[in-house]
Amino acid sequence: MTALHVTLLVAGHSSQRERLARRGGSWRSVPFPATVALIEHPTGTVLYDTGYAHRYVDATRPMPERLYSWLIPGVISPGESAVEQLAARGVDASAVSTIVLSHLHADHSSGVLDFPAARIVAAEGPDGTPGQRARGSLWSTTAHGVLPAMLPEDYAQRRVDPATLPSVETGLLGMGEGYDVMGDGSIVAVPLPGHSPGHLGLWLPATQGPRVLLVGDACWLRAALTGDLPPQQVIATMHDPDAYVRTITALTRLAAARPDILIVPSHCQETVDAARAVLGG
Numbered sequence: 001m002t003a004l005h006v007t008l009l010v011a012g013h014s015s016q017r018e019r020l021a022r023r024g025g026s027w028r029s030v031p032f033p034a035t036v037a038l039i040e041h042p043t044g045t046v047l048y049d050t051g052y053a054h055r056y057v058d059a060t061r062p063m064p065e066r067l068y069s070w071l072i073p074g075v076i077s078p079g080e081s082a083v084e085q086l087a088a089r090g091v092d093a094s095a096v097s098t099i100v101l102s103h104l105h106a107d108h109s110s111g112v113l114d115f116p117a118a119r120i121v122a123a124e125g126p127d128g129t130p131g132q133r134a135r136g137s138l139w140s141t142t143a144h145g146v147l148p149a150m151l152p153e154d155y156a157q158r159r160v161d162p163a164t165l166p167s168v169e170t171g172l173l174g175m176g177e178g179y180d181v182m183g184d185g186s187i188v189a190v191p192l193p194g195h196s197p198g199h200l201g202l203w204l205p206a207t208q209g210p211r212v213l214l215v216g217d218a219c220w221l222r223a224a225l226t227g228d229l230p231p232q233q234v235i236a237t238m239h240d241p242d243a244y245v246r247t248i249t250a251l252t253r254l255a256a257a258r259p260d261i262l263i264v265p266s267h268c269q270e271t272v273d274a275a276r277a278v279l280g281g
């Protein structure tokens with residue numbers, strides 16, 4: 001297995017009251033970076049999540065999409081989208097062969113349209129997402145946290161159901177099996193259920209430097225893994241609150257047993273900064 005190089009990028013951010021992210025937190029706003037992992041695999045470039053893109057700002061002007069930006073006020077600066085950051089590194093959008101989406105919420109999926117050659121390993125969208133039978137209205141799709149305008153028209157054709165990929169033992173305490181994304185065991189999608197339907201983490205057992213487990217929105221802050229969970233009212237808004245807590249419990253045990261693994265929640269500024277310092281840019 002070749003050692004993979006992983007770079008964490010931040011493609012825009014939103015902000016949330018700290019109190020919503022952890023019990024006992026303050027009312028001040030804390031940044032929620034939209035993290036994108038760029039993984040250079042010998043057979044192609046892989047992204048885990050795509051962050052915000054400039055189209056998010058336009059797409060959330062009208063109703064009902066504006067409700068989404070009220071809940072999650074996404075901000076993206078010029079040059080900050082994943083495709084722009086890749087170009088600045090000399091990586092063409094067409095080199096991205098695979099995107100693994102933790103889930104379809106817009107702070108993770110807004111950049112997908114910039115990578116037309118990539119297959120997309122992700123959960124099926126709710127009715128109303130491109131390629132689905134259009135039973136769902138725009139309102140109900142938005143209520144699921146999914147903005148159909150952020151997904152390509154051929155989403156259903158390009159989507160790879162993770163369950164169709166070969167199973168591989170992760171070797172991670174409590175995590176069981178995952179899905180072998182590249183067929184060589186180096187990039188493994190891991191079910192981390194609860195936050196949203198089919199939520200996926202990404203286990204990278206073959207990285208240069210420390211091993212990395214990207215956990216998306218399985219928890220928002222690393223503090224959740226030392227007992228600082230979000231308030232119960234916030235957990236109740238998750239897709240499957242019980243599974244969400246079970247996933248955090250499993251990650252908490254893993255973090256204690258394997259301090260050598262970098263566990264990176266997408267929106268934890270402190271962890272993302274620390275991981276970037278270790279992984280390099």
Ligand SMILES: [Zn+2]
Pocket residue numbers: 105107108217266267
């Ligand atoms: Zn998110």
